[in-house]
Structures are given as C-alpha cells and as structure tokens.
Ligand code: FES
C-alpha cells in the first residue's frame with residue numbers, strides 16, 4: 001500500500017511518520033504514534049469520542065484525513081495535563097463524577113477545552129452547545145455540564 | 160434488615176457504615192480523565208492482524224454455496240474462516256447453566272436467520288484488506304419467507320426460523336412452550352369485578368449503543384495459551400463460552416478485561432471473542448476483531464421487543480381482583496438471553512400488588528430479527544411499564560387518585576404473592592408516600608398513615624382455589640440438558656431434585672464445568 005510522509009506537532013512535540021494512503025487521523029494517532037487517548041466510537045462523525053484540537057479548533061479525527069494535518073498542531077487528551085498537574089477540567093471531571101465508563105471522556109474534555117480556550121466563562125447554554133456533538137451513554141450529561149461550569153469558574157460552583 | 164453472615168464474611172465490612180452523604184473518590188476516575196484507562200482496543204500488539212466478517216444481507220435465506228476462492232487470493236489475506244473451521248459451531252449462552260439447547264452458530268452454515276448474521280470471517284493484515292477480501296466472497300443465497308411478528312411466528316404454517324425450536328418458541332423443561340403463572344381463578348375474578356379493562360402494549364427493540372463497540376484482541380501466549388483483551392461485561396462467562404465453542408479447557412485462556420466502554424447488558428453475549436481466538440489459533444498471530452457501529456446495531460443484540468396484553472378486573476372501591484397477562488418476547492433468530500428474560504418476567508408478575516387471582520402466560524418467540532439479549536432490568540422493565548400504565552388507567556376508571564390507588568393495592572408484609580411465597584420486607588407504600596411528598600402530590604391523611612408493616616396477612620395470606628389445567632403432552636419433565644457434556648451423555652437423566660423448603664439446597668454440581676448461576680430465579684426451585 002502506498003505510504004505518505006507526514007509531519008505535524010503532536011501535543012507540542014514534532015512528529016514525523018508514514019501513513020497508509022487514505023488513513024484518517026484517528027488511526028494515525030492511535031496506531032502510528034501510539035496516542036490511545038482519542039477513541040473510536042463510530043468512525044462516522046456521530047459520537048465525538050475521537051475529538052481532537054487542530055490548531056486550537058475542535059475536529060473529529062475519524063473524519064479527518066491524516067494527510068490534512070501536515071504542518072499543523074494537533075492536541076489530544078494526552079497533552080492536557082501540565083506536567084504532573086491535572087488541568088482544571090480534569091480535576092472538575094474527577095470531582096463532579098463527570099465520567100462513568102470513561103470512554104467518551106477524552107472527547108468531552110477536548111470539546112470542553114475548545115470552549116474554555118475561546119470563552120473562559122461560558123453560560124450553561126454555551127456549555128451544552130459546546131458538547132452537543134459528544135455522546136455520553138452513561139452519565140446523563142448533567143454532571144459533565146456541571147463539571148465544565150465548575151472548571152470555568154476556577155473550581156468555585158456557580159449559580 | 161440486611162443481615163450479613165459474619166461467620167462467613169468476617170472481614171467483609173464494618174457494620175457501622177457512614178458512607179452515605181459523603182463523597183468518595185472512585186479509583187478509576189484518574190485514569191478516565193487522563194485517558195490512561197486501558198480499554199481492550201488500547202492494546203497494540205506486534206504483528207496484529209484484523210478480522211472482519213461477511214454478514215447476511217437477507218433476513219432468512221438458505222446458503223446454497225459459499226465461494227471464497229477469489230477472496231483467498233486477495234492482497235493481505237492471512238486466513239479465511241468458515242463455519243466448518245469452528246470446533247463446536249453451535250452454542251447457546253445459557254448452556255453454561257444447562258438451560259436451553261445449542262441453537263446459534265458462530266458462522267452460519269446452512270441458513271441465515273437474520274440480517275447481519277455472520278457467514279465468513281477474513282483475517283488480514285489491515286482492516287481495509289479484510290474488507291476488500293470480504294467483497295470478493297461469493298454467496299449463493301436462496302431467500303426464504305421470513306417472519307417478523309411474534310404472534311405471526313406462532314401461527315400454523317409460519318416459516319420455521321430456527322430448526323432447534325421448530326415451533327418458533329423456546330421450550331422450557333423439555334415440554335412447555337411458555338412460562339405460566341396460575342394463582343386463584345381469574346375468570347371468577349372477572350365475573351365478580353365491577354369493571355374489566357383489557358389493554359395491549361407494544362415495545363420496540365432498544366439498542367444499548369455503548370460508546371465503545373464490542374470487540375476483542377486475542378494473542379498466542381506461551382505454553383499454548385491465549386491472552387484475550389476484551390470489552391466483555393462478563394469475563395468468566397465469556398471465557399467459559401469460548402472454551403466450549405473452541406473445545407479446549409478453559410485454562411487455555413487468560414482473559415483481561417474489566418474496563419468496559421459502556422455495556423448496559425449489550426456486552427454479555429461473547430460476540431467477538433470466539434472468532435478472534437480462533438483467528439489467533441489458525442494464524443499464530445494476534446488478531447483484533449472490533450465491531451463497527453453498524454455491526455453493533457445489526458449483530459449486537461438489542462433489548463427484545465415485547466408485546467403484552469393485560470386484562471384486569473377491578474372493584475368500585477379500587478381493589479384489583481383479577482389480573483390476566485399474555486406476553487410475547489421477541490427473541491429474534493436465536494435464544495441468547497431471552498429465555499431467561501421470560502423467566503424473570505413471570506417471576507415479577509403481577510407487579511408489587513396483592514391480587515387474589517393472577518394468570519400469566521409468557522412466550523419466548525423466535526423471529527427473523529436480530530437476536531435480543533439482556534438490557535438493564537430485562538424481562539421486567541417493559542412489563543413494569545405496561546403494568547404501571549395499566550394502574551393509571553384503572554385508577555382513572557374507578558375515579559381514584561393514581562398514587563392512592565397504588566397504596567390501596569400495594570403488597571404488604573405477610574401477604575401471599577402469586578408465586579405462593581409470603582411477601583417480606585415490602586416497602587411500596589412507603590415509596591409512594593415519599594414520592595408523593597417529593598412531588599408535592601396531596602395524599603389524604605388516611606393514605607399517609609398506611610404502612611407496609613400493618614394490615615397485611617390474614618385473608619390476604621390465603622391462596623385462593625386454583626383450577627387445575629390438563630398437563631401438556633410430551634416427554635417426561637426433566638431438567639434441560641444441552642449437548643455440552645464432555646462425558647458421553649447418560650441415557651437416563653437423574654430425576655430432578657425434589658423441591659425442598661428453605662433453606663435452599665446448593666445447586667447440584669454440573670458434571671462438565673463450574674455452573675454459573677445468574678440469580679435466585681434459577682437454582683433453588685424449578686417449579
Ligand atoms: S469515532 Fe469519530 S465521531 Fe465517532
């Protein structure tokens with residue numbers, strides 16, 4: 001199978017790899033780089049489990065051709081921690097019981113990060129809108145929404 | 160009061176629990192928020208191959224010919240697996256507890272019985288190459304008439320879905336085509352009732368849709384063993400099922416699981432492990448078999464659709480005096496766990512109410528639809544929905560507040576249940592009282608004073624005279640045995656153990672394997 005050479009920034013680090021022609025970014029991240037944080041839930045753009053940031057913008061890696069990220073910056077949950085310290089979103093998800101099976105969590109966290117990066121104090125409606133492309137079959141969403149709001153207000157619960 | 164047998168569970172826990180109302184950090188949460196929780200698909204093994212399956216496009220068809228010649232020559236293909244390659248290509252999940260007959264192949268051989276049924280598996284270097292080879296498999300189908308309706312499947316002349324059960328119903332105890340409950344005389348109850356209400360409820364199949372699809376990775380280990388990473392919800396159940404299908408001792412396998420990306424009952428069916436392991440056995444390489452989302456919908460079992468008929472007799476003062484239920488569980492083309500759902504359903508009738516005359520008939524029916532299985536309270540959820548709709552309608556009919564109507568009919572300690580067991584530790588009245596309070600739903604003082612502990616028993620503890628019905632014609636009643644007995648089958652089965660009063664006896668050890676017990680519905684008493 002033809003291979004394509006590819007270079008991009010992965011969580012702040014330069015990576016260079018060969019991928020099979022036509023492969024999507026989800027497979028490239030998981031199988032070529034070994035970053036298992038983005039998850040496969042459908043491969044059809046329906047669930048958001050594979051969500052990553054490309055140049056700071058939220059994308060579904062299962063619908064992104066790997067070749068299209070050449071020269072760009074890709075962020076995944078693997079890069080969310082600051083050294084040993086959890087990101088406020090991670091802490092809030094932990095404290096607010098915002099994950100049950102945890103399978104949607106990497107995508108949820110990236111969707112939430114994309115929101116807070118551009119809007120540090122979102123309203124409840126904005127949080128709901130921001131995670132509307134991410135399916136969670138376990139938690140019922142309420143704890144996730146609360147966790148994002150808590151992280152936005154620096155851990156202080158908001159009215 | 161919950162009693163913990165301290166003589167057995169001495170170290171189990173402190174009785175002085177103070178956990179409620181306090182936060183406790185879950186131990187798996189850090190892994191979830193950092194993305195380091197390891198699901199089956201997060202294992203990357205050297206030289207891993209990929210397995211994909213050709214599925215039936217027909218709901219019911221005879222397989223005249225399967226031609227894999229061209230597929231075998233397709234790029235990247237390591238192995239084609241057909242039904243004949245599966246050591247024991249017929250299984251039913253509950254054979255592990257000797258319940259039901261083997262009825263489902265891992266790969267279809269003579270017939271396909273639902274859309275999505277697996278026919279041929281391809282193991283290749285990449286998923287893409289596996290799909291390309293699958294497109295080259297030629298199957299000559301002879302479409303057969305299909306049946307999709309539970310009552311249609313029971314009509315004379317209906318197509319036979321699954322030859323193991325030629326009447327399209329699961330067979331209980333070798334004789335019965337359904338599960339029955341008889342308590343008192345419903346016909347007399349209806350004759351005495353002020354009102355009779357008959358209603359019909361129809362459910363849809365429901366897909367669990369876990370965010371992680373079903374899948375597994377099997378890899379050869381040392382000493383002829385295999386390590387299996389799996390999404391299963393039922394690790395040892397799956398391990399034993401694989402040992403049976405692949406006809407090897409269960410210590411051949413080292414199953415690793417526990418981190419499941421959502422299950423809800425949809426990951427108990429051992430859907431992928433047998434073929435993944437067989438692929439690893441036949442190629443000597445790690446093999447990954449992960450369902451796509453469409454396969455999860457088509458091949459992964461849903462909650463079965465149920466059709467329920469309820470006829471109730473009620474008095475003007477609100478007492479329900481007779482309840483007659485006829486229900487059909489749509490099992491799809493194979494049993495999977497629907498037979499057990501029916502047992503659970505009948506054990507649940509007539510709901511948490513004291514009714515002197517109860518009559519239940521529940522069928523597990525085969526149709527050409529995706530086989531159904533467990534899902535969150537299966538067997539009970541849909542029936543409860545129907546019963547509680549019925550309770551509202553009855554309350555309306557007699558002009559009583561629906562909350563009070565439930566309190567009036569609720570079972571109480573000391574009442575006789577339709578299964579001829581005394582009701583104990585009942586709390587429905589208290590639940591309704593609390594629910595009413597939380598919902599600010601006004602209850603009359605007299606209703607607020609009622610208690611599950613008071614006024615039960617007495618005449619409510621009686622078993623009303625129950626007319627006898629002729630016994631069904633058929634083989635002698637014996638416990639169901641499957642073909643999964645390694646020892647040559649004994650010609651004479653030992654008679655079933657006589658039911659003993661409490662304490663229940665431990666279940667008789669199975670000759671072939673450790674029996675797994677699902678719940679107290681089985682095991683203690685059969686009838
Ligand atoms: S896997 Fe990408 S949206 Fe579902």
Ligand code: FES
Pocket residue numbers: 098099100101102103104105135136137138139370420421
């Ligand atoms: S926690 Fe299971 S899907 Fe969201």
